[in-house]
Amino acid sequence: MLEQNIENAFLNARKQIRKSCDLYEWCRDDENKYEIISHPRRIIEINIPLRMDNWSIKTFTWFRSQHNDARWPFKGWIRFHPDVSRDEVKALSMWMTFKCAVADIPLWWAKGWIIINPKELSITELERLSRWYVRELYKYIWPEIDVPAPDVNTNPQIMAWMMDEYSKLVWIYSPGSFTWKPVSSWWSLWRDKATAQWWVFVLQKIMELKNISIHWKKVIIQWAWNAGLTVTQMLQDLWAIIVWIADSAWWVYNENWINLEKIRELKKQKKSVIEYEDAKKVSALEILEMPCDILIPAALENQITKINANNIKAQIILELANGPITWDADEILFRKWVVVIPDILANSGWVIVSYFEQVQNNTNYYWSLEEVNEKLKYKITLAANQVFDSSVKYNTFLRSWAYIIAMKRIFDAMKDRGEI
Numbered sequence: 001m002l003e004q005n006i007e008n009a010f011l012n013a014r015k016q017i018r019k020s021c022d023l024y025e026w027c028r029d030d031e032n033k034y035e036i037i038s039h040p041r042r043i044i045e046i047n048i049p050l051r052m053d054n055w056s057i058k059t060f061t062w063f064r065s066q067h068n069d070a071r072w073p074f075k076g077w078i079r080f081h082p083d084v085s086r087d088e089v090k091a092l093s094m095w096m097t098f099k100c101a102v103a104d105i106p107l108w109w110a111k112g113w114i115i116i117n118p119k120e121l122s123i124t125e126l127e128r129l130s131r132w133y134v135r136e137l138y139k140y141i142w143p144e145i146d147v148p149a150p151d152v153n154t155n156p157q158i159m160a161w162m163m164d165e166y167s168k169l170v171w172i173y174s175p176g177s178f179t180w181k182p183v184s185s186w187w188s189l190w191r192d193k194a195t196a197q198w199w200v201f202v203l204q205k206i207m208e209l210k211n212i213s214i215h216w217k218k219v220i221i222q223w224a225w226n227a228g229l230t231v232t233q234m235l236q237d238l239w240a241i242i243v244w245i246a247d248s249a250w251w252v253y254n255e256n257w258i259n260l261e262k263i264r265e266l267k268k269q270k271k272s273v274i275e276y277e278d279a280k281k282v283s284a285l286e287i288l289e290m291p292c293d294i295l296i297p298a299a300l301e302n303q304i305t306k307i308n309a310n311n312i313k314a315q316i317i318l319e320l321a322n323g324p325i326t327w328d329a330d331e332i333l334f335r336k337w338v339v340v341i342p343d344i345l346a347n348s349g350w351v352i353v354s355y356f357e358q359v360q361n362n363t364n365y366y367w368s369l370e371e372v373n374e375k376l377k378y379k380i381t382l383a384a385n386q387v388f389d390s391s392v393k394y395n396t397f398l399r400s401w402a403y404i405i406a407m408k409r410i411f412d413a414m415k416d417r418g419e420i
Contacts, residue, residue: 009301010087013094014038015327020403023396033411036420040067040090046136048114050129053122062114062133065093066146070413074141077151077350078133078158080118088301095322095344096351101406103348103383105355118153130158134165141166143176143362149354152300156182176361179354187357196231197373198349198380200238203294203318205384206341206398212316217293220244220314222303222321231296231320240294244287288312297324304329312338319343334397342399344406345387352379 021034044064049057063086066074076096114133118126140146150159163178163185181187207214217240221232232242288295288304288311295314297303301323304312309325309332316339319325325333325340333340353376360366367375390401414420 008087009091009323010094012302012323012326013091016330016399017094017403017407019327020400020407023394023400024404024407033407033420036414037068037407037410038094040065040093041069042066043086043090044140045086048129048132048136050125050132052125060114060116060129062136063089064137064140064146065089067093067097068410070410070417070419074146076146076148078114078148078154078162079151080114080116080153082115082117084115091301092322097410098344098403098406099348100351101409102344102387102402103352103379104409105348105351105379126158127161130161131165134162135169138166138169141177143174143358147177147179147354147358149179149350156180156185156187160185176358179357179361181357196234198352198376199231199318199320199346200234201377201380202341202346202349202384203235203316204238205381206339206388207316209385209388210339214294215239216241218243218291219294219296220287220290220292221296222287222298235294243292244290294318297321299324302326304333306332309333310336312336314338317341319346322347330397330399340398342397342402345383345398345402348383349376349380352376 017038018034021037042065044066046062048060048062050060052058063084064076065086066076067090076093079092114129116129121129137148141148148159148162150156159178159181163175163181166177167174175181175185179187204214214235215238219232219235219240219242221242221244232245236242288297289308291313293315295312295317297317298320300321303321303324304317305326306328309329312333317325317333318341320343322343324343330340353372356367356372356375386405387398387402390405391398394401411420
């Protein structure tokens, strides 16, 4: 059984930034720049008392980290999850800043987290908690300052409740106060397809630049959530072979292929893939070391570490989770010639589409699906090209040059504003 390594996510993020600063002369020669970029501007902590259905009171702790505001506004996800620390929230807000910058989007990042297991709440308790969240938060967010969106265990319905509560508090209908709302509440067109399409765009572009065909490549994806299933279907449509798929507890394997329609039915009916027939079952800690061409870690942080990096057999890793590979594992994978498409590039599609939604909300003019698709593909493939070309020129990680491109944009904005 693989030993699990728990590393402080904030220290991991700082190490990734430090490594990139050392490669970038403007940052390497000025320690102050590293200090500025490796800490969030502010951390907000609030305790939310919630009346439960049985009339008892439970208090839930909420964090929000606002990392960098060189180009306003902040933009950050809201996560409902029982396992969190201040440092993890800080790390996630830092990674989000770099996603915005590498995609060259005029937003900067924050991260919000309520310490809770939402599966233990009724639908009415979840709605009350969501609205309480906004009542406590609205002094710190508005469309021109900080615009939240959903993350783990949050969804468009929760965003709709929050947007509605915010609009009531400020007496103005404000669809741009939250993004990834239902289409009926003016989410940008594309819905579930958009949450997967940019990953495919990035993977296709990097493989094209490496002269590698996606046809018949064997793929492992770590998390069978909605967007994860959508991206696997898109890859299968491109003639890739999905051989491993998982939920939060179990993995199923078939060396020929996985029937995604049956997986969807099991997730819908049983909430798990464990009853999938004609497949081997293994634990989540074993899956990352299994043979494949493309590995897609799509769960949480610190999945590939110095403990298991040498056992990775994939040729390409597409990071869909935030920070799934630690900084020391990056070194090992680079020496093994594994191509790692970093999260700050692969996941930048989230902020691109959120930006599109906010632009449409603010102008009250909405684009066609084709227009959203065209703009997204242009924006994210341009970023992939820039990162790849620089990494080849300087013979280093894709991640390092994604950070360097992002840092230059951040420092240029801070310099122009007189902050450095």
